[in-house]
Amino acid sequence: MSELGDILRGPPWLYRPYKYLQLEWDPALSLLRLKTRVRPIQCYSLAVMAEIHQVFTGISSSFGYVRHLVMSSDTPGVFNFGGDLCLFVLLIRARDLESLQMYGQRCIELVWWMETASQRGVHTVVLVQGDALGGGLESVLPYHKVIFERSAQGGYPEVLFNLFPGMGAWNFTIRKAGFAVANEMILSGRIYTAEELHCRKLVDMVVEDGEGEAAVQQVVRSVHPRLRGILAALESRRVAAPITYESLNEIVNQWAATAMTLTDRDLRLMERLARAQVRKIGGFGDGAIEEIKQFELSIAWERDHVASWTT
Numbered sequence: 001m002s003e004l005g006d007i008l009r010g011p012p013w014l015y016r017p018y019k020y021l022q023l024e025w026d027p028a029l030s031l032l033r034l035k036t037r038v039r040p041i042q043c044y045s046l047a048v049m050a051e052i053h054q055v056f057t058g059i060s061s062s063f064g065y066v067r068h069l070v071m072s073s074d075t076p077g078v079f080n081f082g083g084d085l086c087l088f089v090l091l092i093r094a095r096d097l098e099s100l101q102m103y104g105q106r107c108i109e110l111v112w113w114m115e116t117a118s119q120r121g122v123h124t125v126v127l128v129q130g131d132a133l134g135g136g137l138e139s140v141l142p143y144h145k146v147i148f149e150r151s152a153q154g155g156y157p158e159v160l161f162n163l164f165p166g167m168g169a170w171n172f173t174i175r176k177a178g179f180a181v182a183n184e185m186i187l188s189g190r191i192y193t194a195e196e197l198h199c200r201k202l203v204d205m206v207v208e209d210g211e212g213e214a215a216v217q218q219v220v221r222s223v224h225p226r227l228r229g230i231l232a233a234l235e236s237r238r239v240a241a242p243i244t245y246e247s248l249n250e251i252v253n254q255w256a257a258t259a260m261t262l263t264d265r266d267l268r269l270m271e272r273l274a275r276a277q278v279r280k281i282g283g284f285g286d287g288a289i290e291e292i293k294q295f296e297l298s299i300a301w302e303r304d305h306v307a308s309w310t311t
Helices: 003-009 046-061 085-093 097-115 135-140 157-161 169-177 179-188 194-199 212-240 245-259 264-281 286-306
Strands: 021-026 031-036 068-073 078-080 123-128 131-133 145-149 153-155 191-193 205-207
Touching: 021 046, 031 046, 046 097, 068 078, 068 212, 078 135, 085 097, 085 264, 097 135, 097 245, 123 212, 131 135, 135 153, 135 169, 145 194, 145 212, 153 194, 157 179, 157 264, 169 179, 169 245, 191 194, 194 205, 205 212
Parallel strands: 031 068, 068 123, 078 131, 123 145, 131 153, 145 205
Antiparallel strands: 021 031, 153 191
C-alpha cells in the first residue's frame, strides 16, 4: 500500500487482530471506541491488559490521530470485575510476590496512561453498563467523563477478603469525592448504585438503561469543538490536584505485600467469588481457569525479557 493509502486507512495498530478487544473508528470525530470482551471472566487479566497496552502505545505513537477515546464493555451486565482473582490465588498459594507485584505494575501503567491522556491530546470517556467492581471501578476514575447507565453498580469489595483496592482507588476517589467518601467506600466493601456513585461525585452522568451510547455521542460532540481548550484545562486540573506515579507504585507494592498475608479462608472466598463471576458470564468451566492463568503469566514474563513497558 502506498504512503497515501496508509494515511487514509489509518495506522497499523488500529487494524491488528485483538482477541479480547473490539476497536471501532469514527474518522469524522477522530474517535476510537474500545470495547472489552474477556473470557473466561470479564476482568483485567494479564492477556487483556497486554492488548490494551498495545492500543495505548499505538495511540501515543500516532500523536494527534486519536482525539477521543471511549471505553465500554461488550459483555452484557458486566463492565469489569476488576482484579484477576484466579491469578491472585494462584500466586499467593505459590508465595510468588514478584509476579504479584508485576501484575500490579501492569495495572498502574494503564491507569497512569489514562491519567496522562490529556498530555497525549486525547479526551477520554467511559460508559459503564453493568458491574464495575474493585479494579473495574478503579479503572474508570481517571477518565475525563464517567457515564453510568442506571442499572450499573460499583464498589470496592476487597476488604471482605482482607485486602484493599491497590491500583489507584485511594488516589482517585480522594481526588474526585474527598477523603471521607474514600474511607466509607474502601473500608465498608459496599456495592453502590449508579445514583449513589453520582451523588458521591465519582460518576459524572447517570442515564437510563439503553441510553448510554447516545450520551457518549452527546459528550463527544459537545467537547469536540472546544477540545484544545478542554484538554489544556484538564492538564491544569492535574497540576492543581496531582497524583504521582510514585504514589501509585508505592501503594501497589503495599497491596502485593498484604496479599501475601491472606489466610486460606480469604483465598477460598476469593475462589468462590471467581466462580460466581464465571457463572454470571457463562460459557467456560472452572477447570480450565488455572491453566489459562499459568499460560498468561508465562507470556507476561517472556514479554518482560524482550521489551520493557513504558508509561
